[in-house]
Amino acid sequence: MAFHGKVALVTGAASGMGRLSSRRLAAGGARVAALDVNDAGLRETGGDDERIRPYAVDVTDAPAVAETVRRIEAELGPIDRVMNAAAIMPTERLLNQDADLVNRIMAINYGGTVNVTLAVLPGMLQRGRGDLVNFASVAGWLPTLHFGAYNASKFAVVAFTEVLYHENRNAGVRFACVCPPPVATPLLDQAKSQPKVLDQIPAIAPETVLDAIERDLERGRLMVFPDRNAAWTVWIRRHLPRLLWWNIHRVEGF
Ligand SMILES: NC(=O)c1ccc[n+]([C@@H]2O[C@H](COP(=O)([O-])OP(=O)(O)OC[C@H]3O[C@@H](n4cnc5c(N)ncnc54)[C@H](O)[C@@H]3O)[C@@H](O)[C@H]2O)c1
Numbered sequence: 001m002a003f004h005g006k007v008a009l010v011t012g013a014a015s016g017m018g019r020l021s022s023r024r025l026a027a028g029g030a031r032v033a034a035l036d037v038n039d040a041g042l043r044e045t046g047g048d049d050e051r052i053r054p055y056a057v058d059v060t061d062a063p064a065v066a067e068t069v070r071r072i073e074a075e076l077g078p079i080d081r082v083m084n085a086a087a088i089m090p091t092e093r094l095l096n097q098d099a100d101l102v103n104r105i106m107a108i109n110y111g112g113t114v115n116v117t118l119a120v121l122p123g124m125l126q127r128g129r130g131d132l133v134n135f136a137s138v139a140g141w142l143p144t145l146h147f148g149a150y151n152a153s154k155f156a157v158v159a160f161t162e163v164l165y166h167e168n169r170n171a172g173v174r175f176a177c178v179c180p181p182p183v184a185t186p187l188l189d190q191a192k193s194q195p196k197v198l199d200q201i202p203a204i205a206p207e208t209v210l211d212a213i214e215r216d217l218e219r220g221r222l223m224v225f226p227d228r229n230a231a232w233t234v235w236i237r238r239h240l241p242r243l244l245w246w247n248i249h250r251v252e253g254f
Contacts, residue, residue: 014041016185059112
């Protein structure tokens with residue numbers, strides 16, 4: 001991965017795939033603006049690597065995001081790559097989650113993606129170059145018990161990114177909508193109600209996801225399914241949704 005002289009903005013950079021992306025982009029020669037609400041985690045991501053600069057910001061705060069983007073472009077230069085990875089994933093039956101939590105999941109996972117995209121993409125389009133990578137999930141295609149609020153937020157990311165791509169294709173900017181199955185990162189620890197379906201699907205390595213993103217950006221593929229299982233699950237959802245629901249009810253026991 002060669003990113004010499006380029007500038008990347010990564011959200012969710014204090015953990016998981018955001019952290020790994022930040023380190024990989026920096027190792028490829030980019031200057032990385034690492035964004036997260038977790039200040040201590042951000043410092044750990046960068047360590048003593050001066051190419052990774054922490055910006056503590058809540059992605060749900062649109063004016064703060066816009067101001068942070070202005071600062072990054074003033075300090076590091078125009079942004080060439082965005083990785084929108086910030087998210088939360090508390091799981092529970094919908095009626096056991098209060099409205100504030102359901103709305104907060106949407107505000108971070110979808111609203112945060114919107115806020116960063118709207119702050120960065122116009123500049124990329126003006127320059128006629130850049131990569132916009134939005135993290136959705138297989139959960140953005142396949143609704144399942146306990147994941148309703150997270151599902152809704154990821155369905156929204158898929159729709160937003162697909163339309164955005166079609167409204168701006170052939171303008172020099174590459175788009176990717178990343179749809180992984182479970183990935184071995186701290187996010188999975190938030191699955192408090194322990195949906196049993198998670199035991200059925202082995203978590204893949206975060207490196208596999210990041211490799212798939214680079215490969216599919218090169219190939220010009222919008223939807224990134226990092227492994228066969230992810231693509232297969234989406235195929236079954238499209239063609240055999242009742243079979244999937246039958247299996248989900250059987251596994252979860254209700
Ligand atoms: N891990 C998985 O199983 C999996 C599967 C499919 C998709 N994804 C998606 O991949 C992306 C990366 O997930 P991960 O597994 O690395 O998660 P993670 O939990 O390891 O990291 C998420 C980061 O987002 C940050 N964050 C949360 N709220 C924020 C806010 N309001 N503002 C700024 N930062 C905030 C957290 O502090 C954390 O550092 C997410 O969009 C996630 O939904 C993950």
